[in-house]
Amino acid sequence: MGVKPILSWKEVLREHKTLRGIGQKTLLVDRGESGYRNRFLxxxxxxxxxxxxxxxxxxxxxxxxxxxxLHTQRPMRVFLREGVNRWRELGPHRVVSVAYEWLEEERRYVYWFRLEPIT
Structure with a gap:
């Protein structure tokens, strides 16, 4: 499988259907620009x-x-923001686990969902 083409926000929104990071069947990820700290393993x-x-x-x-x-094992399509109006589809991923952890530096509990690519 080769590198997928760059998509515009308009193309992503057509699939994602919301301005939020979590859609019904899609997710948006970035490298911190949104304030969320996705971790790429x-x-x-x-x-x-x-x-x-x-x-x-x-x-x-x-x-x-x-x-x-996670419960239904429904796949989620993931889109990575690579810059202004530059997105790349990372393909389908499955939520395989979740942790609800205390973040001392923020003094609050946060969910961490582990997403694994479906190959």
């Missing part, structure tokens, strides 16, 4: 922080969507 997995930048994250909204995807 050497094995191709992504540690995706839950929705909500303040206070304890709750199992609602996008977090509920990802918890349901």
């Amino acid at each position: 050497p094995d191709g997995a992504i540690l995706y922080p839950g929705e909500g930048l303040k206070g304890h994250q709750q199992p609602v909204g996008g977090n509920r969507t990802l918890l349901e995807a």
Whole structure:
């Protein structure tokens, strides 16, 4: 499988259908520009922080969507922001686990969803 082409935001939005990072079947990731700290692991997995930048994250909204995807094993298409109006589809991923962890530096609980590419 080769490198996928660069997409515009308009093309991504056509699939993603929301301005939020977590859609019903799609996810947006970046390298920190959004304020969220996605972690890209050497094995191709992504540690995706839950929705909500303040206070304890709750199992609602996008977090509920990802918890349901974990339970049902529904794949999520992932799009990576590579710059202004530059996106690349990383392909389908599965939510394989979730941790709800205390972040001492932020003094709050945060979800971490582990996404693994489907090959």
